[in-house]
Amino acid sequence: MKDQGTINRFGHYTQDLVPDDVPLAERPGHKLRTSTVIVDRAKLTTHPAENESFQNGDAPSGTQVNSVVDGGGATDIPNLFSGPSFRNPRERFRFDGHKMVYHLDRVLAWQRGERFAPIHIDMGLTKFCNTACIYCYAVVQNMTKGTMIQREALLRYIEDCGRLGVRSIGFIGDGEPTLNPALYDATVLAKKVGVDTGMGTNGLLLDMDRAEDLLSSMSFMRINLSAGTPEGFQKIHQSSGRNFHLLKDKIRELVRLKKRLNLKCTIGLQMVLIPECFDQIIPEAELGLELGVDYFVIKQCADSEYKELGIDYSAYVSAEEPLRQVEKLSTPEYVVQVKWNKIGAAGNTSIYSSGIRKYDICYGTPFLSQISGNGKVYPCGPFYNKERFLIGNIHNESFYDIVMGDRYWEVHADIARVVDVHKDCAIGCRQDYINKFLWDLQNPPDHINFI
Numbered sequence: 001m002k003d004q005g006t007i008n009r010f011g012h013y014t015q016d017l018v019p020d021d022v023p024l025a026e027r028p029g030h031k032l033r034t035s036t037v038i039v040d041r042a043k044l045t046t047h048p049a050e051n052e053s054f055q056n057g058d059a060p061s062g063t064q065v066n067s068v069v070d071g072g073g074a075t076d077i078p079n080l081f082s083g084p085s086f087r088n089p090r091e092r093f094r095f096d097g098h099k100m101v102y103h104l105d106r107v108l109a110w111q112r113g114e115r116f117a118p119i120h121i122d123m124g125l126t127k128f129c130n131t132a133c134i135y136c137y138a139v140v141q142n143m144t145k146g147t148m149i150q151r152e153a154l155l156r157y158i159e160d161c162g163r164l165g166v167r168s169i170g171f172i173g174d175g176e177p178t179l180n181p182a183l184y185d186a187t188v189l190a191k192k193v194g195v196d197t198g199m200g201t202n203g204l205l206l207d208m209d210r211a212e213d214l215l216s217s218m219s220f221m222r223i224n225l226s227a228g229t230p231e232g233f234q235k236i237h238q239s240s241g242r243n244f245h246l247l248k249d250k251i252r253e254l255v256r257l258k259k260r261l262n263l264k265c266t267i268g269l270q271m272v273l274i275p276e277c278f279d280q281i282i283p284e285a286e287l288g289l290e291l292g293v294d295y296f297v298i299k300q301c302a303d304s305e306y307k308e309l310g311i312d313y314s315a316y317v318s319a320e321e322p323l324r325q326v327e328k329l330s331t332p333e334y335v336v337q338v339k340w341n342k343i344g345a346a347g348n349t350s351i352y353s354s355g356i357r358k359y360d361i362c363y364g365t366p367f368l369s370q371i372s373g374n375g376k377v378y379p380c381g382p383f384y385n386k387e388r389f390l391i392g393n394i395h396n397e398s399f400y401d402i403v404m405g406d407r408y409w410e411v412h413a414d415i416a417r418v419v420d421v422h423k424d425c426a427i428g429c430r431q432d433y434i435n436k437f438l439w440d441l442q443n444p445p446d447h448i449n450f451i
């Protein structure tokens with residue numbers, strides 16, 4: 001390999017990395033070339049791969065090579081045509097984005113103006129909780145102790161979701177789902193009617209006698225935990241250090257059960273990032289590794305449109321170092337991922353960081369609807385209790401009829417018509433990612449055929 005470099009015809013030093021043993025063109029010379037060393041590619045078509053230059057490369061024996069330009073390592077030699085080398089690790093989860101492209105049938109139905117079932121529904125099963133996490137959004141959602149969706153209504157709703165073709169339900173809502181005893185049967189039924197389920201829970205009241213039902217029916221079980229030490233747990237979740245150890249034991253048992261039964265359900269930890277838990281980022285990442293969970297995801301804290309939680313998003317910038325550090329713990333078995341698209345918004349354009357969105361109209365609610373833990377159906381969680389947008393209640397009506405009814409579509413249309421997403425909405429709401437996608441779809445640039 002020449003490494004001395006040469007002086008080109010402009011008098012500049014150039015370094016070529018052409019192997020010594022390749023044929024060179026006798027009269028190299030496109031007029032604009034800066035180097036005077038040009039490989040004779042015509043002759044290289046018979047150049048054998050066993051050539052010394054490729055000894056460390058991946059070329060199968062006998063491969064004919066028609067170009068030899070070594071960018072510094074044998075694996076960088078182009079034009080071997082030996083097949084894809086798969087250097088991009090597979091994205092196991094997509095925490096920081098959306099999956100609308102996998103549901104284009106619903107997108108097309110929407111574009112045709114048809115009525116269609118939501119792809120996904122996030123729902124509470126209760127409107128109360130056994131912890132009092134200091135970042136909790138539910139404090140602005142009228143929590144009421146003892147209120148929950150009644151068993152009969154819940155099971156009928158699940159049947160309706162199957163009939164409608166709802167593809168997934170997240171028991172992720174205003175209240176803690178494990179406080180509703182119907183959670184377990186609803187999950188088993190959802191699997192039976194072909195609806196995927198997942199759950200976000202603080203995990204403390206999980207009935208371990210029914211853990212197998214959940215793990216064998218759910219796609220994911222996510223533990224909302226924003227601490228990695230008993231002290232941090234007390235501070236952030238306002239629950240005792242003893243409960244921290246109880247939770248660890250439960251997670252350990254869930255992981256053991258999942259592995260023993262070879263179940264697909266993923267078990268993960270989610271941290272809602274607020275300045276008070278910056279010191280917990282590394283301990284929790286290490287805890288996740290120790291417990292053997294599938295992932296640890298760190299998300300931004302959503303504040304209300306009135307900024308009632310008072311989250312200082314500019315403070316996120318100072319958490320960048322530990323966040324980058326914990327991402328390095330990622331392995332194929334344990335994914336550590338930060339939702340940079342939202343956490344990084346503070347360092348984004350000054351417009352976006354102050355809440356201005358990258359779209360002007362909310363189109364996302366028919367694709368991803370939300371139901372409160374009292375059974376009321378709304379287009380989105382931040383608008384719970386806003387009567388203007390109340391669609392119906394699964395205690396009083398069949399969900400099938402609700403989705404196929406006029407009121408449902410009038411409310412979604414009302415959202416698109418009257419909401420100013422830049423000022424009426426909670427920061428970083430659930431539909432944010434899909435709204436960007438739909439906005440782009442509705443607002444094509446010129447010359448779309450030039451893809």
Ligand code: SF4
Pocket residue numbers: 362364365379380381382383415419421424425426429430431432435
């Ligand atoms: S953009 Fe606004 S209206 Fe649309 S889902 Fe988010 S909070 Fe609700």
